[in-house]
Amino acid sequence: MNTVCKTHSPTLKESLRERKLKATPARLEILDILSHTKKPLSINDISVKIKGQTDLATLYRTFDTLRDLGLVTQIDFRHGHAHYELATNEHHHHLVCEKCGKVVDISKCNTTDIEKQVLKIGNFSSIKHHSLEFYGLCKACDKGSR
Amino acid sequence: MNTVCKTHSPTLKESLRERKLKATPARLEILDILSHTKKPLSINDISVKIKGQTDLATLYRTFDTLRDLGLVTQIDFRHGHAHYELATNEHHHHLVCEKCGKVVDISKCNTTDIEKQVLKIGNFSSIKHHSLEFYGLCKACDKGSR
């Protein structure tokens, strides 16, 4: 049941060391969980999965640093709280029902070209992520609303 | 100073009537403010602009209905609170600095094709909006972090 101490990608520990960050059990476990899940998870999802063993404040802080490290991506589904997924997952987008909140994955990402332009126009040094969510009505909710 | 009772687009009142919603001063004023601002505004921005004359709860409720009506778009800059802008503004995207939070507008939107595909794949009835934000480091912050 305890899957904490798997072999983790060397990249991870390297990334951490580069920034003088420690490879703590909490960090490793969070990444382990994310790597075994397709769906983006909320802080609460994670907390449940590890049975509350790690304090919420720590989870928030951990996700902050993982996001800054570029290992994790934060997504807003307008559910009232953030979701996170591994940045190394194949990049994709989401379709969210504005009524029931259902989320559908949209595979593939066509935004590379846009991204290059954006970099120039915006006069930024680097773009690390982007987040593209579509909002509409799923068929079930559309029926319900007529 | 009081710019509440301008001539508003007929579309608005129509949209409201269709759904048995009332054209109240609060709603008209919010739309008036949004139409005179290029930047997306937060609930608090709006509250300040109208000098607290309208209760926050009402503002939240109003933006909910305006969003459902499709008149207003909600955006997440990861600033800890939502931003809103007129859906009728020329559609564009944003580039957000992960460090200082600065937001730069990216004009034009190339996602129509993607949107059509998404509709099919996701098996939704309709897509009303999408939200595309890029996250990275602005030049100022990039310098600061080395």
Added chain:
DNA sequence: ATCTAGATGCGAATTATTTGCATCTACTAA
């Protein structure tokens, strides 16, 4: 002018997220 569904204000409740501080621990250097 009246009636009523829908809107608002107010206060309180919820929920998400952040912060301060004491304690702990992963890594470094000897």
Added chain:
DNA sequence: TTAGTAGATGCAAATAATTCGCATCTAGAT
């Protein structure tokens, strides 16, 4: 291997955003 220390965690309390219940009010229909 072991001590020393910067960085990490837990806990509790503070903020901040958003929502809800309910009494009152008002836009729009008749």
